[in-house]
């Protein structure tokens with residue numbers, strides 16, 4: 511087994527691979543780099559990941575970024591756990607979910623809301639970009655809710671998609687959406703996952719709550 515390190519910021523999307531590492535029960539070194547404290551702007555972090563984002567996973571000397579790639583690497587460390595799906599169709603579904611969550615829900619929905627400067631250098635249009643977030647995010651959350659009719663997003667077992675979906679459930683709470691009152695399937699799904707040992711351990715390690723208080 512390689513030496514594993516995970517760079518994470520509390521409550522960020524890095525929560526998902528943090529859960530996966532705890533789920534697998536592998537020994538790893540968690541490296542806390544709080545975004546709000548400027549920890550991604552240091553020279554040292556820039557050398558590690560010039561994109562200045564978390565999560566970052568290191569397997570020995572190999573540095574891996576991008577959540578779908580990190581989830582794939584972790585899944586391949588313990589193939590018998592099928593963290594990216596079991597059957598051909600389930601694996602395809604897992605990538606379908608991961609790409610949409612990463613590229614659309616995260617990058618576009620929450621990106622507009624929290625990082626309008628990524629979309630335009632013209633500060634005069636930032637307010638209108640920010641305003642787009644609260645319009646698109648509920649649509650994305652409704653799409654997720656409609657798909658969550660079973661305890662797990664993919665197949666009949668826990669996958670990386672479940673861990674990633676918890677991030678957006680929490681962020682919905684953070685931005686003031688009444689998640690349990692609006693998205694019943696999603697709330698049931700998140701409530702059940704919140705009792706999972708790996709999720710409890712990760713929430714505690716990051717010092718956050720699923721209800722999104724911090």
Ligand SMILES: N[C@@H](CCC(=O)N[C@@H](CS)C(=O)NCC(=O)O)C(=O)O
Nearest residue numbers: 522523545562563564565576577612
């Ligand atoms: N496409 C990347 C996105 C990673 C990303 O945007 N992470 C956020 C935290 S949720 C980040 O590091 N933000 C740093 C910043 O905005 O300064 C992935 O899927 O891993």
